[in-house]
Amino acid sequence: MKKKILLIALSIAACSSCVIADEGINYSLNLKSWNHSFKDSTSSASATNSSIVSFTAKKDVFYLTGSTILPTTYNFGNGAGIVRRDTDVAVGWMANSNISLLGGVKRGSVNNFDYSGSLTYNTTSTFNFNYLGVNGFNSINEKQFIFGTATRSINGSRSLSGVKTTGLTFTTLEAGFGHVLSKDAQLTLGYRSQDLKFPDASGTVKMGGLIFGGNFNF
Numbered sequence: 307m308k309k310k311i312l313l314i315a316l317s318i319a320a321c322s323s324c325v326i327a328d329e330g331i332n333y334s335l336n337l338k339s340w341n342h343s344f345k346d347s348t349s350s351a352s353a354t355n356s357s358i359v360s361f362t363a364k365k366d367v368f369y370l371t372g373s374t375i376l377p378t379t380y381n382f383g384n385g386a387g388i389v390r391r392d393t394d395v396a397v398g399w400m401a402n403s404n405i406s407l408l409g410g411v412k413r414g415s416v417n418n419f420d421y422s423g424s425l426t427y428n429t430t431s432t433f434n435f436n437y438l439g440v441n442g443f444n445s446i447n448e449k450q451f452i453f454g455t456a457t458r459s460i461n462g463s464r465s466l467s468g469v470k471t472t473g474l475t476f477t478t479l480e481a482g483f484g485h486v487l488s489k490d491a492q493l494t495l496g497y498r499s500q501d502l503k504f505p506d507a508s509g510t511v512k513m514g515g516l517i518f519g520g521n522f523n524f
Contacts, residue, residue, distance in 0.1 A: 356376065369398045375392050377389055386420040413434055440456055457478045458478075
């Protein structure tokens, strides 16, 4: 029985809060707080915090998950910064009890502003990505486990002021440890990094920092 409870808990952490069950549709909620840095090709912003909310529905070995990063502001000082928003929707398949594969879409926007001088501006870019990924986990004992996830875009684009740029790549890596509170609740602590690269090495954005969360199934 303890082994089955642990398996359910680990599946929740590994598959964006999905739950292993024999039949029916299962639902779960994942809440995370990501404290991270932001660096691009020319500057860096002070560390900031993002709140991430995910919801998953699972039946048998298949699941559907949606995730959103709540509006996050990155400040570069002197009145300059950006505001980021993005949402993911993905479908997944559990290859076995420890690994799942997924494919999804990411849609987001970045509002760039600068009120530091006489030439102020406020522009908004929209981003679109399709991606593939893998989730995995392994138990340490009946209460602790390790997990990891990796996704990479297979094509990406940005639209700004009517101009579309293609060939962007977006990569997310996350790994960490988890603790089982019960079959319905687990805590996780890890490190997440995200890289955005523009075509022809014209620009790179790197984000990384600690991420803490809780998984709840119902």
